[in-house]
Amino acid sequence: MKLTQGKINELLSESACEHNHKKDGKGKNKSCTQVAQPGAAQGGCAFDGAMIALVPITDAAHLVHGPIACAGNSWGSRGSLSSGPMLYKMGFTTDLTENEIIFGGEKKLYKAILEIKERYNPAAIFVYSTCVTALIGDDLNAVCQKAAEKTGVPVVPVNSPGFIGSKNLGNRVGGEALLEYVVGTREPELTTPYDINLIGEYNIAGELWNVLPLFQKIGIRVLGQITGDGRYQDIACAHRAKLNVMICSKALINMARKMEESYGIPYIEESFYGVEDMNRCLRNIAAKIGDSVLQGRVEQLIASEMEKLNEALLPYRKRLKGKRVVLYTGGVKSWSIISAAKDLGIEVCATSTKKSTEEDKARIKELLGKDGIMLEKGNAQELLRVIAQTKADMLIAGGRNQYTALKARIPFLDINQERHHPYAGYEGLVELARELDEALHSPVWQQIRKPAPWEIELPSVED
Amino acid sequence: MATITTPRKSVAVNPLKQSQPLGAALAFLGLKGVMPLFHGSQGCTAFAKVMLVRHFREAIPLSTTAMTEVSTILGGEDNVEQAILTLVEKSKPSMIGLCTTGLTETRGDDMTGILQTIRKRHPELHDLPIVFASTPDFKGALQDGFAATVTSIMKELPRAGETRCNQITLLIGSAFAPGDVQEIKEIVAAFGLHAIAVPDLSLSLDGHLDGDYNTVTTGGTTLAELREIGSSVYTLALGESMRAAAETLEAQFGIPYEVFTSLSNLDAVDSFLEGLADLSGLPVPDKYRHQRSQLQDAMLDTHFFFGRKQVSLALEPDLLWSTVHFLQSMGAEIRAAVTTTKSPLLEQLPVETITIGDLEDFEQLAIGSDLLIGNSHLAAIARRLHLPLYRLGFPIFDRLGNGQRCTVGYRGVMQLLFDLGNLFLEQEEAQTRH
Ligand code: SF4
Numbered sequence: 037m038k039l040t041q042g043k044i045n046e047l048l049s050e051s052a053c054e055h056n057h058k059k060d061g062k063g064k065n066k067s068c069t070q071v072a073q074p075g076a077a078q079g080g081c082a083f084d085g086a087m088i089a090l091v092p093i094t095d096a097a098h099l100v101h102g103p104i105a106c107a108g109n110s111w112g113s114r115g116s117l118s119s120g121p122m123l124y125k126m127g128f129t130t131d132l133t134e135n136e137i138i139f140g141g142e143k144k145l146y147k148a149i150l151e152i153k154e155r156y157n158p159a160a161i162f163v164y165s166t167c168v169t170a171l172i173g174d175d176l177n178a179v180c181q182k183a184a185e186k187t188g189v190p191v192v193p194v195n196s197p198g199f200i201g202s203k204n205l206g207n208r209v210g211g212e213a214l215l216e217y218v219v220g221t222r223e224p225e226l227t228t229p230y231d232i233n234l235i236g237e238y239n240i241a242g243e244l245w246n247v248l249p250l251f252q253k254i255g256i257r258v259l260g261q262i263t264g265d266g267r268y269q270d271i272a273c274a275h276r277a278k279l280n281v282m283i284c285s286k287a288l289i290n291m292a293r294k295m296e297e298s299y300g301i302p303y304i305e306e307s308f309y310g311v312e313d314m315n316r317c318l319r320n321i322a323a324k325i326g327d328s329v330l331q332g333r334v335e336q337l338i339a340s341e342m343e344k345l346n347e348a349l350l351p352y353r354k355r356l357k358g359k360r361v362v363l364y365t366g367g368v369k370s371w372s373i374i375s376a377a378k379d380l381g382i383e384v385c386a387t388s389t390k391k392s393t394e395e396d397k398a399r400i401k402e403l404l405g406k407d408g409i410m411l412e413k414g415n416a417q418e419l420l421r422v423i424a425q426t427k428a429d430m431l432i433a434g435g436r437n438q439y440t441a442l443k444a445r446i447p448f449l450d451i452n453q454e455r456h457h458p459y460a461g462y463e464g465l466v467e468l469a470r471e472l473d474e475a476l477h478s479p480v481w482q483q484i485r486k487p488a489p490w491e492i493e494l495p496s497v498e499d
Numbered sequence: 500m501a502t503i504t505t506p507r508k509s510v511a512v513n514p515l516k517q518s519q520p521l522g523a524a525l526a527f528l529g530l531k532g533v534m535p536l537f538h539g540s541q542g543c544t545a546f547a548k549v550m551l552v553r554h555f556r557e558a559i560p561l562s563t564t565a566m567t568e569v570s571t572i573l574g575g576e577d578n579v580e581q582a583i584l585t586l587v588e589k590s591k592p593s594m595i596g597l598c599t600t601g602l603t604e605t606r607g608d609d610m611t612g613i614l615q616t617i618r619k620r621h622p623e624l625h626d627l628p629i630v631f632a633s634t635p636d637f638k639g640a641l642q643d644g645f646a647a648t649v650t651s652i653m654k655e656l657p658r659a660g661e662t663r664c665n666q667i668t669l670l671i672g673s674a675f676a677p678g679d680v681q682e683i684k685e686i687v688a689a690f691g692l693h694a695i696a697v698p699d700l701s702l703s704l705d706g707h708l709d710g711d712y713n714t715v716t717t718g719g720t721t722l723a724e725l726r727e728i729g730s731s732v733y734t735l736a737l738g739e740s741m742r743a744a745a746e747t748l749e750a751q752f753g754i755p756y757e758v759f760t761s762l763s764n765l766d767a768v769d770s771f772l773e774g775l776a777d778l779s780g781l782p783v784p785d786k787y788r789h790q791r792s793q794l795q796d797a798m799l800d801t802h803f804f805f806g807r808k809q810v811s812l813a814l815e816p817d818l819l820w821s822t823v824h825f826l827q828s829m830g831a832e833i834r835a836a837v838t839t840t841k842s843p844l845l846e847q848l849p850v851e852t853i854t855i856g857d858l859e860d861f862e863q864l865a866i867g868s869d870l871l872i873g874n875s876h877l878a879a880i881a882r883r884l885h886l887p888l889y890r891l892g893f894p895i896f897d898r899l900g901n902g903q904r905c906t907v908g909y910r911g912v913m914q915l916l917f918d919l920g921n922l923f924l925e926q927e928e929a930q931t932r933h
Contacts, residue, residue, distance in 0.1 A: 081542020
């Protein structure tokens with residue numbers, strides 16, 4: 037994929053993206069085009085986003101073409117887990133030095149690809165361009181093509197220099213690379229009427245493994261895992277699925293839409309968080325591709341899971357009831373987590389809507405009730421202010437806000453990329469309850485809020 | 500003595516080194532009220548921030564000029580200007596620490612010129628120091644970026660003044676953790692000397708709970724202290740990489756200096772204390788005489804476990820130097836030494852070869868060792884080779900307490916002996932039980 041300005045604009049104005057519906061597909065996705073503000077910008081770059089979307093393909097080598105910063109500060113630290121190959125956890129980079137910056141890095145890149153093939157024999161090699169290699173004008177596509185011919189291994193160029201935009205845009209660049217170079221390049225050995233793809237689920241902390249057994253029980257086969265715990269060849273066959281299920285994120289919506297266009301695969305948007313969403317997800321899949329038999333199986337499964345779940349949650353519901361939390365996370369996940377919190381009897385008194393679409397916002401409003409606060413912007417100070425104002429008991433947010441909360445002596449739960457606990461599916465809800473209970477009721481809170489005995493002012497003798 | 504090799508290959512696999520801007524950020528973070536600012540695209544800052552947060556488990560102030568494709572081509576002046584103005588308005592820093600990245604170095608932004616223009620246009624910034632360090636990603640490693648930054652701080656902030664006979668400057672390299680800095684300061688203070696430590700991570704990244712939320716560092720070397728460095732009577736440079744910064748002070752103010760390349764073995768601590776005694780004219784305090792005897796005793800108890808052990812290290816040059824000497828002082832042998840960047844120390848290291856390379860090289864060289872030493876990325880290698888790992892360096896994200904870790908002074912060395920000794924001991928027990 038050659039990344040021209042036209043291509044970038046197309047990705048930015050992705051028409052199936054909710055952000056743009058209101059404007060007949062002409063407007064640009066707000067969270068994608070928002071130009072980072074000098075001195076204020078916080079987020080990751082497009083390269084980061086592309087890696088988030090593609091690195092979970094576990095049997096591929098991911099080669100970063102650039103100086104050390106991009107790979108050196110990020111390799112091996114992604115939270116997606118693998119049930120098999122560990123190649124994706126290795127950091128490959130051309131580690132460009134001054135000489136190559138001056139004379140061009142194409143030769144080194146070509147040799148690097150050959151060396152990786154020789155030493156690691158990957159299922160495929162994804163090659164990411166970065167700011168510096170884009171600036172010096174290395175022709176990624178040409179090198180990848182030549183190297184693919186030479187090695188016989190698929191070599192996929194991902195034109196993702198950080199400076200083209202945000203993480204969100206990078207996700208799409210990643211999706212685009214899959215569409216152009218991977219999906220449809222292979223035929224599956226067998227197909228069933230119950231084949232689906234999961235899109236945008238990255239198996240962070242092993243969340244996928246809470247859900248796959250459920251699909252298995254009702255006879256649904258996941259053909260392409262895009263990309264959590266994914267295998268290159270499976271994704272290459274993904275065009276034979278009967279349904280695309282987009283998970284909790286509009287990040288790869290371009291994939292779903294284009295696969296509908298090119299292969300006639302319909303898509304639905306679902307979430308694995310909370311009882312209601314999980315139930316709805318299973319029912320919707322059954323309604324889309326199944327018959328009454330499958331639907332019957334789904335109802336049976338839901339009934340038995342609910343029974344188990346209610347029993348498992350009983351002790352936690354008692355301890356969590358009436359607790360108040362402030363939620364700060366990106367996009368669709370907001371409503372999804374709110375509904376999970378509600379399942380546990382927790383009240384969400386404020387949530388972020390920064391990356392949410394109008395549709396999301398309406399839904400969030402409904403879930404929050406009339407006193408709920410919707411946070412448009414959210415820096416650390418703002419968050420602390422809202423927590424104080426709403427007398428919330430804890431903050432649920434991404435890792436970057438962890439120390440904002442802890443330093444203010446407020447309990448915290450991490451729900452983003454770096455988290456270590458899987459919260460998806462029915463089992464995930466129990467895990468979430470356990471973690472919330474632990475965070476809220478830890479004996480440390482009382483101690484760290486307590487002033488030293490010599491700091492307590494004694495009432496003066498006269499009173 | 501050592502031969503330095505750099506494997507000829509086109510791909511770095513599992514890189515050991517981190518980029519210079521990360522080192523710059525770390526050095527700036529040891530100043531009080533500072534906001535480090537990367538001149539580059541936003542992703543570099545985000546990655547660096549995540550790394551630092553994961554290692555120190557602290558909120559880390561770090562900002563970006565948020566260069567885009569277009570602003571890169573046009574030049575970064577507007578972005579630098581806007582970033583500085585926004586930071587001044589929002590965070591009210593007492594200093595800004597500006598450094599470049601690979602992107603803006605490739606473009607070749609004239610930073611001195613840019614800063615001059617901005618200062619001319621904004622007289623209100625007159626009292627705000629903006630320290631600048633050039634730190635391209637495509638050269639050197641974290642240690643170089645850290646050192647370049649300390650040199651810049653020393654060039655730009657100290658002012659000449661009347662010499663104070665008990666004031667010394669400590670320049671503390673990237674090999675030292677906040678806990679080390681704290682111990683060093685305590686030792687120096689015990690000699691009645693007033694030390695200005697730069698950068699002072701022991702007040703900013705040590706991990707402590709204080710009052711309000713802040714967007715800049717709440718502790719570290721203050722601007723007032725930095726200004727007064729011109730009045731110091733002596734500079735102690737800790738880590739070879741601090742030599743250039745010490746030379747700067749000598750050139751500007753005629754302050755003599757001495758470099759201590761290690762504070763992590765008996766001899767090294769001895770000569771450090773001897774130096775302090777000379778400087779202060781005071782005898783070594785009883786406390787340290789006692790600690791010295793404790794260390795010697797610990798060496799006796801632990802030497803059984805160190806003798807002839809094969810150890811492989813993947814560390815930045817300064818830390819490699821001090822750790823190799825520590826190990827050899829206990830009778831252990833160096834199986835493999837991999838490092839990130841050039842240093843005049845490397846050739847003098849009493850080992851056969853040193854590889855400037857990555858962890859792929861390391862994994863091959865380390866086969867047959869008894870122990871690995873390096874950052875958290877070595878954990879996977881340790882698992883594959885079934886070897887114990889002692890975590891040292893940066894980043895360490897699978898161990899707690901990195902802000903407090905101390906491996907210097909008699910006490911720190913003793914702790915190091917016990918920690919490594921216990922690893923060896925555990926290994927021996929496991930083997931005999933079979
Ligand atoms: S912003 Fe550019 S140089 Fe920085 S990490 Fe992202 S791709 Fe690499």
